[in-house]
Amino acid sequence: MSDVLKDGDYQIPVTLKGGSGRAGISSPADVHVKDHKTTAEIIWSSPNYDYMKVYGKKYIKTNKSGNSTFEIPIDDISKPVDVIGDTTAMSKPYEIEYTITFNTAKAERVGGSVSNVKYVAIPVMIACFVVGIVIGIKASRKIKKAKSND
Numbered sequence: 001m002s003d004v005l006k007d008g009d010y011q012i013p014v015t016l017k018g019g020s021g022r023a024g025i026s027s028p029a030d031v032h033v034k035d036h037k038t039t040a041e042i043i044w045s046s047p048n049y050d051y052m053k054v055y056g057k058k059y060i061k062t063n064k065s066g067n068s069t070f071e072i073p074i075d076d077i078s079k080p081v082d083v084i085g086d087t088t089a090m091s092k093p094y095e096i097e098y099t100i101t102f103n104t105a106k107a108e109r110v111g112g113s114v115s116n117v118k119y120v121a122i123p124v125m126i127a128c129f130v131v132g133i134v135i136g137i138k139a140s141r142k143i144k145k146a147k148s149n150d
Helices: 114-149
Strands: 008-012 014-018 029-034 037-043 049-054 057-060 069-074 081-087 094-102 108-110
Touching: 037 094, 049 069, 057 069
Parallel strands: none
Antiparallel strands: 008 029, 008 108, 014 094, 029 037, 037 069, 049 057, 049 081, 081 094
16 A cells, blocks of 8 residues: 555665675666555566565566566555565575665656646647637638738
8 A cells, every 4th residue: 555655657766685685676666556556666687586475475577588577566665575586596496585675755756647648638739729720810811811902
């Protein structure tokens, strides 16, 4: 649940603690909030993570190639999130404990929702229509005036 962020898409700086310190995650992370539910896209610095466990539930990576990417739920983005990442980089898979922290004070909203676009697009379309009518009327008057002078 997200009481910190309103519905929308954000980029939020993240930090990762735990493990051997060799792995990392991309920062800022893409965060999506809809109907008070928050999800984050976590991109590891390695392609060798095959699943993550968050709040006891297992999440499979969402990509086939490149660094491992996961879409995970975040119950309270203002608090650190304990996760497990399963790495296949060693001779056998290992589950490694990490903590992800989101710096919500530096959250930046990105994009805009369709509902917000209508507040800009509709007035712009109306203004273009009105300008078109005014130009058409002036052109029509010039043509009539030119014909009457002939």
